[in-house]
Amino acid sequence: MAISAQDVKQLKEMTNCGMMDCKRALEQTGGDFDAAVKYLREQGLAKAAKKATRIAAEGLVYTKIDPAKKVGAIVEVNSETDFAAKSERFVEFVDMVAQTVIDNDVADVDALLGVKMSGTEETVQDILTERIATISENIKIRRFARMEGDLFSYIHDGGGSIIGTLLKLEADDVNDDAVKQCAKDICLQIAASAPQFVSQADVPANVIAEEKEVQMALAQKENETAAKPKPLNVLEKIVEGRMKKFTEEICLMDEPYIKNDEMTVAKYVASLGKNIKVVQFVRYEKGEGLQKKEENFADEVASMMK
Structure with missing residues (x-):
């Protein structure tokens, strides 16, 4: 199928990879964006991205x-x-x-x-x-x-970006000042770090399986060019370590707490002793995944595809 300049531009913005790499990835995957991102990651060209794009x-x-x-x-x-x-x-x-x-x-x-x-x-x-x-x-x-439920919110408006968070907490007393401060801190954490899930228990099995597949493919590719190739059991341990880091990056409770990175969010919440539970959150960023018309850049992409 023909790959348009706009498609290449969109994939570049999603992955920060080179235009020709993006064009090749789309060609290899029949124009499927999700598959193209996966292809680029398996080639070691793109890092795992959080939900927000440009x-x-x-x-x-x-x-x-x-x-x-x-x-x-x-x-x-x-x-x-x-x-x-x-x-x-x-x-x-x-x-x-x-x-x-x-x-x-x-x-x-x-x-x-x-x-x-x-x-x-x-x-x-x-x-x-x-x-x-x-x-x-x-x-x-x-x-x-x-x-x-018992809800809290926060809006960050600065530097051209607007990020909003809506948070649901449970606690012994949600009107307690310490609980209110905790809710404010967690809203700030969500706005700053863009987690995708509350805890590892909330991550769908298919997300874990797909990431594990990507990491194994990447580890095998790295192994092919290594001076001393590693056996499969060692590769599996490497992937296990990468998966631990992956879940820590996408799960709110496993993230380093922004006000004290020596503890996780979970440990911060537990340290307050108020029986606080983070139930649910939603984070929106203005224009997330949307694009303005950028004629000059599109023309540049088109010229490289001739």
């Missing part, structure tokens, strides 16, 4: 919690420009969307568009259409998550 879209990540209902929402709404995202009518719209998510337990964005916007008699879609017309930019409700 950030390239404007808009807002926003959190809202209703303490009385014990329900909260985190939403991402995208716009074409940062100027529009900072406008009063855009921010008001995002807040209304978050409140509507709190008030309506809907499955996805399509379902959300069909319900009445909280505080109005119009649907979310109707008000979205009106805001697109008045703000004069395309606006898209990209994603949302809704949680119930």
